[in-house]
Amino acid sequence: MTFFVQDLSFGYGSDPVFSGVGFELPPGCVCGVLGVNGAGKSTLLKCLIRILTPSCGEVHLNGRDLRRMPRRQLSRHVAYVPQSSGAQLLSVFDTVLLGRKPYITWAPSRKDLAMVEKILVTMHLDHLALRPAGSLSGGELQKVTIARALAQEPELLLMDEPTSSLDLKNQMAVMDRMSEVVASQGLTAVVSMHDLNLAFRHADYFLLLNNGTMEAFCSRDEVTPEMIRKVYGLPVALERVRGHTVVVPLDSHQATVAMGPSLVKAG
Numbered sequence: 310m311t312f313f314v315q316d317l318s319f320g321y322g323s324d325p326v327f328s329g330v331g332f333e334l335p336p337g338c339v340c341g342v343l344g345v346n347g348a349g350k351s352t353l354l355k356c357l358i359r360i361l362t363p364s365c366g367e368v369h370l371n372g373r374d375l376r377r378m379p380r381r382q383l384s385r386h387v388a389y390v391p392q393s394s395g396a397q398l399l400s401v402f403d404t405v406l407l408g409r410k411p412y413i414t415w416a417p418s419r420k421d422l423a424m425v426e427k428i429l430v431t432m433h434l435d436h437l438a439l440r441p442a443g444s445l446s447g448g449e450l451q452k453v454t455i456a457r458a459l460a461q462e463p464e465l466l467l468m469d470e471p472t473s474s475l476d477l478k479n480q481m482a483v484m485d486r487m488s489e490v491v492a493s494q495g496l497t498a499v500v501s502m503h504d505l506n507l508a509f510r511h512a513d514y515f516l517l518l519n520n521g522t523m524e525a526f527c528s529r530d531e532v533t534p535e536m537i538r539k540v541y542g543l544p545v546a547l548e549r550v551r552g553h554t555v556v557v558p559l560d561s562h563q564a565t566v567a568m569g570p571s572l573v574k575a576g
């Protein structure tokens with residue numbers, strides 16, 4: 310049972326964004342999608358959830374072809390957390406309840422309501438339950454959007470920079486919660502990220518986009534400073550601090566010492 314993507318390509322009109330993207334993920338793991346601004350991270354996630362239609366490629370989840378799945382069924386299997394949510398008129402409770410929509414035929418069941426309550430409590434959002442979602446801070450709203458995705462009980466969770474508006478404590482809380490859910494429910498998460506340290510902490514696999522191609526797809530342990538330098542155009546060292554890998558950008562002198570003059574020049 311896996312999430313399997315093969316030879317995916319997409320362009321806006323005649324402008325290609327990426328081509329030849331392919332990877333395979335087992336259940337119970339998190340894949341961080343990384344790359345510079347404009348590399349195509351959001352576009353890739355939108356292709357996976359069919360907001361955008363790739364020009365070619367295969368997308369299969371646990372043996373099912375996601376490109377041909379009816380929309381309602383798709384939303385039972387895949388949840389998507391966009392980079393920003395539009396105007397929010399509903400209460401926080403009702404916004405999270407929307408995540409149950411693919412399962413509700415007429416009115417929400419007791420199970421639906423209980424699940425929303427539980428998620429609000431575990432995400433520390435219960436005190437905001439009756440507030441209009443539109444009146445929340447950016448970070449609070451981001452947590453509500455993630456709570457709605459979890460209420461969907463997906464097999465595949467796609468998140469576009471889910472911690473971009475969150476303070477340090479909430480970044481850790483949200484990513485820890487995501488890791489817990491991914492591990493305990495055996496789902497697969499594909500998460501676009503800018504924070505490399507957060508990625509090293511929470512992603513089992515890295516997908517690095519660079520200049521319209523997939524620079525690398527590998528496990529966290531296989532990521533090298535050279536891969537990061539190629540993608541971000543910046544020499545880095547990977548250090549271990551208290552059991553975690555930390556990315557340290559190098560100045561030109563440190564880079565020369567670490568990599569030798571020819572590699573630094575090659576930039």
Ligand SMILES: Nc1ncnc2c1ncn2[C@@H]1O[C@H](COP(=O)(O)OP(=O)(O)OP(=O)(O)O)[C@@H](O)[C@H]1O
Nearest residue numbers: 321324326344345346347348349350351352353501
């Ligand atoms: N609707 C659109 N029409 C045309 N081009 C677009 C559209 N949306 C995005 N692009 C372009 O596609 C490329 C990839 O954009 P995308 O938003 O996927 O990048 P990203 O890696 O998520 O960037 P960021 O890290 O800044 O969020 C960029 O060059 C962007 O300008």
